Amino acid sequence: MAKKQTSAGIDIGGTNTVFGLVDSEGKILEEGNISTRHFSDITGFVYALYSGINEKYKRIQSDFELIGFGIGAPMGNINKGTIENAADLPWKGVIPLAELFHTHTDLPVVVTNDANAAAVGEMIYGGAKGMKNFVVITLGTGMGSGFVVDGKLVYGHDGFAGEIGHTSIKPGESGRVCGCGKKGCTETYVSATGLKRTLLKVMADSIEPSRLRKLSFDEIDARIIHDAALEGDHIAAEAFEYTGKMLGFRLADIVAHTNPEAIFLFGGLALAKDLIFEPAKRYMEENLLSIYRGKVKLLPSELNTRNAAVLGASSLVWSLKGKEN
Amino acid sequence: MAKKQTSAGIDIGGTNTVFGLVDSEGKILEEGNISTRHFSDITGFVYALYSGINEKYKRIQSDFELIGFGIGAPMGNINKGTIENAADLPWKGVIPLAELFHTHTDLPVVVTNDANAAAVGEMIYGGAKGMKNFVVITLGTGMGSGFVVDGKLVYGHDGFAGEIGHTSIKPGESGRVCGCGKKGCTETYVSATGLKRTLLKVMADSIEPSRLRKLSFDEIDARIIHDAALEGDHIAAEAFEYTGKMLGFRLADIVAHTNPEAIFLFGGLALAKDLIFEPAKRYMEENLLSIYRGKVKLLPSELNTRNAAVLGASSLVWSLKGKEN
Numbered sequence: 236m237a238k239k240q241t242s243a244g245i246d247i248g249g250t251n252t253v254f255g256l257v258d259s260e261g262k263i264l265e266e267g268n269i270s271t272r273h274f275s276d277i278t279g280f281v282y283a284l285y286s287g288i289n290e291k292y293k294r295i296q297s298d299f300e301l302i303g304f305g306i307g308a309p310m311g312n313i314n315k316g317t318i319e320n321a322a323d324l325p326w327k328g329v330i331p332l333a334e335l336f337h338t339h340t341d342l343p344v345v346v347t348n349d350a351n352a353a354a355v356g357e358m359i360y361g362g363a364k365g366m367k368n369f370v371v372i373t374l375g376t377g378m379g380s381g382f383v384v385d386g387k388l389v390y391g392h393d394g395f396a397g398e399i400g401h402t403s404i405k406p407g408e409s410g411r412v413c414g415c416g417k418k419g420c421t422e423t424y425v426s427a428t429g430l431k432r433t434l435l436k437v438m439a440d441s442i443e444p445s446r447l448r449k450l451s452f453d454e455i456d457a458r459i460i461h462d463a464a465l466e467g468d469h470i471a472a473e474a475f476e477y478t479g480k481m482l483g484f485r486l487a488d489i490v491a492h493t494n495p496e497a498i499f500l501f502g503g504l505a506l507a508k509d510l511i512f513e514p515a516k517r518y519m520e521e522n523l524l525s526i527y528r529g530k531v532k533l534l535p536s537e538l539n540t541r542n543a544a545v546l547g548a549s550s551l552v553w554s555l556k557g558k559e560n
Numbered sequence: 561m562a563k564k565q566t567s568a569g570i571d572i573g574g575t576n577t578v579f580g581l582v583d584s585e586g587k588i589l590e591e592g593n594i595s596t597r598h599f600s601d602i603t604g605f606v607y608a609l610y611s612g613i614n615e616k617y618k619r620i621q622s623d624f625e626l627i628g629f630g631i632g633a634p635m636g637n638i639n640k641g642t643i644e645n646a647a648d649l650p651w652k653g654v655i656p657l658a659e660l661f662h663t664h665t666d667l668p669v670v671v672t673n674d675a676n677a678a679a680v681g682e683m684i685y686g687g688a689k690g691m692k693n694f695v696v697i698t699l700g701t702g703m704g705s706g707f708v709v710d711g712k713l714v715y716g717h718d719g720f721a722g723e724i725g726h727t728s729i730k731p732g733e734s735g736r737v738c739g740c741g742k743k744g745c746t747e748t749y750v751s752a753t754g755l756k757r758t759l760l761k762v763m764a765d766s767i768e769p770s771r772l773r774k775l776s777f778d779e780i781d782a783r784i785i786h787d788a789a790l791e792g793d794h795i796a797a798e799a800f801e802y803t804g805k806m807l808g809f810r811l812a813d814i815v816a817h818t819n820p821e822a823i824f825l826f827g828g829l830a831l832a833k834d835l836i837f838e839p840a841k842r843y844m845e846e847n848l849l850s851i852y853r854g855k856v857k858l859l860p861s862e863l864n865t866r867n868a869a870v871l872g873a874s875s876l877v878w879s880l881k882g883k884e885n
Contacts, residue, residue, distance in 0.1 A: 310851070319851070368717040382817065384709050391819020392693040393855055401849040402813040415849055488727040492707065492817045494716020524726040524740055526635070526644070530718055 241299040243288050244549025246349065247271060247308040249323035252280075254288055255542060256295060257549035261360030263542055264299065265291035277326045281335040303343035304336060305551030307352035307544055314394035316346045322414070345551040347388075349373060349544055350397060353501050353536065354381025355388055355554050356547030362499060362537035369497045370489055371536065372399065372482075374504035374511075377414075378422035378429075384493055388554070399489065400426070404481055424481040427457035427503050434460055434474040445470040461507045475510040482511065483518025490519070490527050501536035501543065508535070566624040568613050569874025571674065572596060572633035574648035577605075579613055580867060581620060582874035586685030588867055589624065590616035602651045606660040628668035629661060630876030632677035632869055639719035641671045647739070670876040672713075674698060674869055675722060678826050678861065679706025680713055680879050681872030687824060687862035694822045695814055696861065697724065697807075699829035699836075702739075703747035703754070709818055713879070724814065725751070729806055749806040752782035752828050759785055759799040770795040786832045800835040807836065808843025815844070815852050826861035826868065833860070 241264060245254045248271060255266040267287050274280035292301055310321040316333025318324065333344040347355075354371040357363040363371075367386045373379040378400035382389040389396045400422030401415055410419020411432060423429050435452060438445065445468050447455060463471035486498055504511055516533045523531070538546050566589060570579045573596060580591040592612050599605035617626050635646040641658025643649065658669040672680075679696040682688040688696075692711045698704040703725035707714040714721045725747030726740055735744020736757060748754050760777060763770065770793050772780060788796035811823055829836055841858045848856070863871050 384714050385712060387710060389709050389818055392821035393819055393852070395851050396817065396819040398816045398819075398849050398851070402816045403809060403847060417847065417849070484728060488813070489817070491723045491727045492721065492814070493714055494718055494721040494723075496717035522728060522742065524723050524742070526720050526723070527718070 238298060238300040240302045241292075241295065242302055242549040242552035243292075243304045244545040244547070244551075245284065245288075245304060245306045246352075246544035246548055247306065247318075247324070249309075252284060253545055254284065254291075255545040255549065256288070256291055256299070256301070257546060258299070259553060261356075261538075261546055261550075263545065264295050266542070266545065267291055272325060275325050277330050277332075278335060280326075281332070281339070285336065285339045301342065303345070303552035303555065304340070305352065305548040306332065306344065306346045307349040307548040307551075308332070308346060309348060311346040311348045311351075312394035313345065313347040313351065313388075313390050316344060318346065343552060343555055345555055347551060348379060348397075349547065350379030351381040351388055351390075352547035352551060353379075353538065353543065354383055354547075356538050356543065356550040357499050357501070357536060358383060358386075359550035359553050360538060360546055362534055363497065366496050368493065368495045369499065370493070370495045371499045371501050372486075373502045374426055374500060375502040376427055378426045380489075382493055382495075389493075399485065402485065402488070404484065421481065421485050425478055425485060429481075430457050430460055430474055430478045430504065431455055433477050434470065437470050437473045437477070441470055441473070443469045447471060457503055457507070461510065464507075464510055472510070475507065476514050478504075479511050479514025480518045482515040483520075484522055486515060486519040486531075486533070487522035490523060490531050494527065495531060497532035497534055499534050499536045501538065502540075505535055506540065563623060563625040565627045566617075566620065567627055567874040567877035568617075568629045569870040569872070569876075570609065570613075570629060570631045571677075571869035571873055572631060572643075572649070573869075574634075577609060578870055579609065579616075580870040580874065581613070581616055581624070581626070582871060583624070584878060586681075586863075586871055586875075588870065589620050591867070591870065592616055597650060600650050602655055602657075603660065605651075606657070606664070610661065610664045626667065628670070628877035628880065629665070630677065630873040631657065631669065631671045632674040632873040632876075633657070633671060634673060636671040636673045636676075637719035638670065638672040638676065638713075638715050641669060643671065668877060668880055670880055672876060673704060673722075674872065675704030675826075676706040676713055676715075677872035677876060678704075678863065678868065679708055679872075681863050681868065681875040682824055682826070682861060683708060683711075684875035684878050685863065685871055687859055688822065691821050693818065693820045694824065695818070695820045696824045696826050697811075698827045699751055699825060700827040701751060701753055703751045705814075707818055707820075714818075724810065727810065727813070729809065746806065746810050750803055750810060754806075755782050755785055755799055755803045755829065756780055758802050759795065762795050762798045762802070766795055766798075768794045772796060782828055782832070786835065789832075789835055797835075800832065801839050803829075804836050804839025805843045807840040808845075809847055811840060811844040811856075811858070812847035815848060815856050819852065820856060822857035822859055824859050824861045826863065827865075830860055831865065
């Protein structure tokens, strides 16, 4: 019997790197992880990662044939197979990641950022199957996005399309300071961190009691605000309302660029369901040009969240295969 | 000898409809126009337009073969070949323009809005030859845009991608009222009309003398402001500076969506050259995420301006041909 195929999905994060061997249906056959921080030297990291994957592969090699490596990484450049000046990773400058992988393997290696990987994952395994024009917005510590136009991921001329988190909510005004060095970037409002920052503003302006007043900025996270809002905490609810409002504004502008069929929300903040979806949808519709109103679906990502990044990364290899056919 | 090919380009405006027969190099062989306003009935309009083009075609028929009709029209939907609820045209609702043309001809008929036509024109005849990822911004009475990704015009799911004029400069604030019914749309700041509105604000805030103080709002146009600025009028110069600033903000956001190689400015306001390009470039660079800085070209359209709309429309047919090859 012919072997089935498997794709290796790798999600490189600042702390840990998670990987999995995935079949064409999006089922994770094997998984593992290594510490990212542990490796100040990129060559050692790639060797350890490749070896770790290979070890897992041996367990399924009798039934599956590995066809390639898909890698999601901060500042991953799909045009060049590089990671470029990623602030959160131990390796500085331009890292030729695909090239380093190719010292170990001749299989295809695709590198992109996690939001682009999530977009391809949604198209291959998730809710965007059969869709030609859609956008995936990732809402984690920061805010990212992947655009699909006419069935293909938009890379851009320099390989860095879709940096929605760094569009401006308040251009030229005294917006919130962003880690990128600019002010007023959308992700300073719309992300887990943005939600926290908004919570503090709401708390400062209001005299409503809230159990969150007992917690420090560092102790609070999106999950705690979420739980408080569900328990009827007005300050937490207002922070979500404002976050959804800013997201809705941004979504309306995104629609005016590429007129997608659907926008998927992916990542931690998207798990807050109606707390984020309801205001986001309301403000999006309110700010859409009339020709778009009532037409654009706002949907939760259908990728399993724990493994979503690995699934997204692995899907890059299948999309490559689609290209060749 | 084999005949050369010609494409009919048609630009439908609220007042007049201009057409031309164009060769594959972008040379206009024959041209003509009919009144748009004159025809309250779309069937009569299409008949008159088709007949007018056919008459011109007879003059060159011995040397050229007509291969199709490209039409730029407000609210032109490329997916459906329709004009949908265009406020400035005499015909209400959804007009099946391509279908009506096909009662007269079996040749391909492509309908899209003028900004999309301009983008394809730039790619076929103009400064975007050989570029795969670029954006054309049209700055006339309003503000439009056409996005090209991976060598193809972005249509969007509903055929209405690229309505940049209706993204928000000031979301949720008391921005300027837009003809679309929203507030704070970019085109209320960045367009010939936006420039005029800004001029009035500057004039109101300042006590500087200006010969423009002798003119009414209705008497002022972009050309007059342009001439005044060149003559050293501070108020006119400040109006351009502010317009360029708002444009620069918008351009930075556009780059964060599709990461183009270049952005072309097309239409009346773009003729103001440095008055608009200099501040637009400066504020764009200031607001770009660092990975994009210094990489995106801001260029004037290379389409001949008097015939640019006709050229753009005619190019739609050549791009169709490219698709078939």
